[in-house]
Amino acid sequence: MEQTNFQLKKQDAQSHEWDARLHRATRATRKDWIGRGISYLCIGVIILVVASMLWFITSKGIATFTQNHVSLWKFLSGTNWAPDQGNIGALPMIVGSFAVTFAAAIVATPFAVGTAIFMTEISPNKGRKVLQPVIELLVGIPSVVYGFIGLAVVVPFMRHLVGGSGFGIISATFVLFVMVLPTITTMTVDSLRAVPRHYKEASLALGATRWQTVSRVILRSATPGILTAVIFGMARAFGEALAVQMVIGNAAIMPKNLISPASTLTSQLTTGIGDTIDGTLPNNALWSLALILLLMSLFFNALVRFIAKRGQLKNGR
């Protein structure tokens, strides 16, 4: 009994020692901690930046309604934009922004999907060697260059083609079409490549032609991905400022047609911000436009997540 007790005690002491050794952090563990710390710090900084930007834009943007006592409804539905005279109807810009965004997406999507199908299904080799670099190049061109080309080429061309001054929604659509094309194309390519190989093989084994396979199987199962691509393209079009500003003409009037000058939220922001005084109505009104832009981009993001979720469910079935 004594003996065993002693042995037990000895064992206990030994195990305590081992315990301490085993529980001491090794160098690798410490590195792990440091690594994790750095990651958390980076995330923290990013969250802080995003949160403070949201707070800043929101607090500035609602000043129009809280300090200048403009009614929200008047701001959203009014059509007279003359901040210096106290009229801040933002509807012309809201309509302009949506018009160019949807028009660009509608024009660009068929081209993007067609290109993506060519790159993934019809000629993957040429797609990778020729088209991929071309599209990547399009992404890399700064928007001011697009705007400049728009001003020098598209605007005179439209003037020649349809008359008027050439500035307007149609020119902006044209420029944005080229700008969102690479976004939509690359993302569509990704989603087409993500279609499981056995879908395609099964379809072909059933005797479907290539066209039938592409149009009924591949495109169909990639639809959520393509929709996401289109929405990302639209988000880019909605937020593009410089190129649009250079070709749309910046007239804060309700667009009656596609060829008369109009303006977007972004173009009005870049045109006006330098000439306003902090804390006055014209300045606050511009911040409210920025707030609309922010809310819209949040909306686009939410939409993308929603579609992605629904797509997953569909594939799971």
Place this chain on the structure above:
Amino acid sequence: MLSLRSGGSTILKKRHGVTEMNKGSKLAMGIAAISLLLVGCGKATSSSSSKGSSSEALSGKVTAVGSTALQPLAAKAGANFTAKNSKVTLTVQGGGSGTGLSQVQAGAVSIGDSDIFAEEKDGIKADKLTDHKVAVVGMAPVVNKDAGIKNLKMAQLKQIFTGKITNWKEVGGKDQKIVIINRAQGSGTRATFENAVLKGTDAVKSQEQDSNGAVQKIVGSTPGAVSYLAFSYFTNKLQAVSIDGVTPTDNNVETNKWKIWSYEHMYTKGTPDKATTAFLKYMDSKTVQDSLVKDMGYISIHDMKVSKDAKGAVTQN
């Protein structure tokens, strides 16, 4: 030591740059003040040895922000100034008259550049600022060469910009639609033009551009276009229009025969530091006024035979 940050792509970015700089500039000013003291102490003991080089003590940091119309002159004069006073760091930035006025009012910059009187801008407490007029800029209506217009009556010009006259044939030109290109609301150039021509009537809503350069390019390439520009932006692609037979020349501005002109202001708040005072004095000196100002297309403040106050009343000097 002169650092120039001009003509950036986005105004927002510029503004951001400004605020960032301010923190830096305050710190730098503090350091400069201390070093000034140290230099001063050193001077006291060895004043006999360094005779005649009192300007050596001039150091500090001067930031001038605002009007893009004044920016080229301020930048060039600033470069010459720092060449002589190597211990002074002088930064000239654009951003617009509104930015200049609000930044100097906030005490964020040493000099706020503006095309318009501080009194004309809502939200600016003009009595807190000191006005230094450094140059005069004449502006004139410009039309596309094709319109066949060389002279207009003041009343006709007003009718064009208020939308009463819409075709050039109504004022003796070609049968061509008038395309009005305005500057952004709140722009100093637009304010000057509207004060002289529209006299309180609101301009018809039309295209708006945010810089002289954009206006110059668009009027030059768009048939039937009309706008207004500072004299220094005239090119052979544009037709500068005489009003009531008076041609837009420097001499006519100096006598107020040509009515559309404005001062270029440099505003300071409170008692400016030594370096700022010296720079403002340099701007008013014969070296700048008699050569640089004229070379760069402005009109010397010394040549003016009339003066104009914030309300637009003109008196003989």
